[in-house]
């Protein structure tokens with residue numbers, strides 16, 4: 001996908017074609033692209049009111065996930081979803097109410113510290129957000145893509161009572177992708193092997209996380225799939 005289309009798709013998540021059409025119609029842009037100043041002055045109160053209600057309504061909705069154009073994606077095998085840009089991620093994170101009793105966290109099987117990482121995204125501190133997520137979840141890029149968030153964390157989010165829940169999965173995916181794309185990050189260090197070898201049965205998320213944590217403790221761990229045809233990575237096509 002060329003860079004121009006990618007940027008347009010990402011920008012499209014903030015300024016929709018509908019917003020642009022509405023504004024153009026209200027301020028009276030003629031076919032040559034010139035603004036009709038007399039009409040603009042006359043319609044200014046309407047413009048303010050409509051934009052204010054559009055912004056209020058937008059706050060009730062998740063920021064849409066930018067996607068490849070169907071024309072483009074039908075000619076490649078890349079991911080359809082493009083992921084949030086930093087600007088959209090920050091705007092989405094600001095929808096979080098930072099609840100004192102975060103119900104979202106109760107819906108997460110690995111108890112990701114959701115409000116804490118989202119608060120860091122809202123501040124633009126994506127490195128801190130990554131540290132918070134990975135303190136309880138070794139697979140944020142995977143979970144941000146394939147976890148059924150709509151039945152887990154997002155189904156408990158209080159934002160969902162009136163409008164749509166915070167896009168927790170999309171934010172997790174953004175933070176993980178940001179970290180992976182970052183240059184000059186500190187290399188992951190693992191201790192010397194302590195000579196013990198451990199077989200981990202199962203290569204699903206629990207098995208992979210277990211093997212990763214054991215390695216960090218100095219053990220040599222080998223995850224193996226007990227039933228390759230039904231294993232989690234295969235079923236999830238990752």
Ligand code: SF4
Nearest residue numbers: 096097099104157158
């Ligand atoms: S329940 Fe929703 S609004 Fe509240 S802290 Fe969790 S993500 Fe934020």
